[in-house]
Amino acid sequence: MQTSPCSHHPELPVSRAGRLRYKDLSLTQLRSFCEVCRLGGFTAAAKAMRLTVPAVWEQVRAIESHYGATLFERAGNRVRPTSQGLLLQQMVKPLLAELDSTKEVLRQTAGMRPERITVVSSLRVQIHEILHGMRNFRKRFPDIGLRLREVDSSDIGRLLTEGNADLAVMLKPATGTLHHPGVEFESVHQMDFLLVTPLGHSILTKQRLRLQDVLSFPLVLGRPEAFSRRRFEAIVHALSPGASYEVALETSSGSLTLAAVKEGLGVGVIAGTRRGVKARGLGVRSLQHWFGVAEVVLARRQGASLPPIHRALADEIRNSIVRSDHGT
Numbered sequence: 001m002q003t004s005p006c007s008h009h010p011e012l013p014v015s016r017a018g019r020l021r022y023k024d025l026s027l028t029q030l031r032s033f034c035e036v037c038r039l040g041g042f043t044a045a046a047k048a049m050r051l052t053v054p055a056v057w058e059q060v061r062a063i064e065s066h067y068g069a070t071l072f073e074r075a076g077n078r079v080r081p082t083s084q085g086l087l088l089q090q091m092v093k094p095l096l097a098e099l100d101s102t103k104e105v106l107r108q109t110a111g112m113r114p115e116r117i118t119v120v121s122s123l124r125v126q127i128h129e130i131l132h133g134m135r136n137f138r139k140r141f142p143d144i145g146l147r148l149r150e151v152d153s154s155d156i157g158r159l160l161t162e163g164n165a166d167l168a169v170m171l172k173p174a175t176g177t178l179h180h181p182g183v184e185f186e187s188v189h190q191m192d193f194l195l196v197t198p199l200g201h202s203i204l205t206k207q208r209l210r211l212q213d214v215l216s217f218p219l220v221l222g223r224p225e226a227f228s229r230r231r232f233e234a235i236v237h238a239l240s241p242g243a244s245y246e247v248a249l250e251t252s253s254g255s256l257t258l259a260a261v262k263e264g265l266g267v268g269v270i271a272g273t274r275r276g277v278k279a280r281g282l283g284v285r286s287l288q289h290w291f292g293v294a295e296v297v298l299a300r301r302q303g304a305s306l307p308p309i310h311r312a313l314a315d316e317i318r319n320s321i322v323r324s325d326h327g328t
Contacts, residue, residue: 017260024066027099029059030092033071034278035058037089037162040078063088093161093182094303101304102201106308116145117313119170120160121255123296124253126276126321130169133320137313143307151252153227157183160301166310168299169317171227171271172248185297191233196261196268197283203267211239211290218248218266220257227294229255232269235290258282275324 028049036056046056052077064071071085081089104114121130127150134146151159153173159165161182172185195214197203201214215236222229236243248266251257257268258280269287270277271294277284298314300306306314 025063026059027096029063029285030096032056033043033063034093034096036072036079037081037085038217040075040080042079043099069167078093083183090181096303097182097301097303101301104307104310105305108309112224113141113144113309114307116147117310118149118165118166119167119169119313119317120149120151120156120165122151122156123169123171124150124255124291126169126272126296127255128276129324130317133290134313136320137262137316140312140316141309146313152252154225157181157301160299163301167314167317169321170297170299172295172297173227182302183299184302185299186314187294189321190293190295191271191273193228193287194270194272194274194277194285195285196258196270196272197275197285199262199281199283201267201283204285209285211236212243212285214267214269215240215243215245218246219259220251220266220268221247222254222257222270223250223252226252227269228269231291231294239290271290271291273324 032045032049032051034139035048036042039045039048042056042060043054046053049056060065060071067088069084069088070082072079073082087177108114118126119130119134121127123130127148130148133147138144138146147231149165153170156165156170158166160168166182169188171191174189179320195203195209203209203217205304221232224230224233236245247258251260254270254272257270260266260275261268262280269291274286298318
């Protein structure tokens with residue numbers, strides 16, 4: 001009787017039952033575990049994975065038995081990961097993302113091309129630069145379709161981790177404010193925080209700009225959860241605690257802030273480029289000495305390898321943003 005060439009290999013760990021230990025955990029078990037973490041229940045996870053609820057429950061129990069740990073606890077009608085469950089989730093998700101990406105990497109390396117690549121962005125003030133990068137990409141790969149969606153920054157992590165977006169262009173969240181679990185960032189460029197005004201505004205001629213000068217005018221700002229709004233409020237609180245100011249209009253995007261300023265509703269604060277603001281016929285002054293800079297990043301699912309054609313698109317978008325700020 002023939003035996004497997006590896007069945008008696010002295011270096012392969014074998015369990016008491018004679019099974020190879022690497023079979024103790026399966027990818028399906030780990031995916032079920034992560035889905036229960038994400039969706040907060042076995043029923044929802046089973047539906048997402050097209051499995052029965054008992055099957056998902058058994059898979060999670062097998063993982064708990066393997067690690068000798070309780071990974072979930074009840075929270076009303078839902079379940080939530082314990083501290084050990086959260087730790088395991090943080091370690092496992094990038095591994096699954098890396099494995100999920102290997103098929104597309106190998107396909108593209110073998111000469112096959114994706115039918116479509118989806119990009120999402122919360123940087124409405126730089127949509128033109130993103131589109132310019134896409135145009136350059138299409139010149140190189142005219143047979144590949146592209147999809148671009150404007151979304152809120154808070155939705156980007158979910159879209160990437162659920163596989164509904166391949167790439168994202170956004171401002172990197174400030175430490176301790178907005179987090180995107182399961183997402184990793186790749187630096188593209190730095191932008192100034194800018195004071196935006198109608199052309200000829202009196203504040204443009206001040207030799208020494210004070211924060212109080214800015215606060216003395218009606219302001220057009222992003223929503224309270226917006227990155228630029230949080231930075232604005234943090235700086236005012238740090239430099240002029242208790243200072244009063246009027247928010248004449250809240251907007252959902254930098255491009256709406258620019259439009260509102262042009263209509264005379266007030267002066268605005270955005271993260272952007274001087275060149276882009278001036279192109280819209282507006283006045284601009286840098287607030288970098290108070291606000292610092294905002295970092296534009298490419299975001300993707302944490303742990304996933306970027307296939308070569310997706311990398312080509314990312315590079316075209318990056319180059320377009322950098323060239324635009326440098327005026328080239």
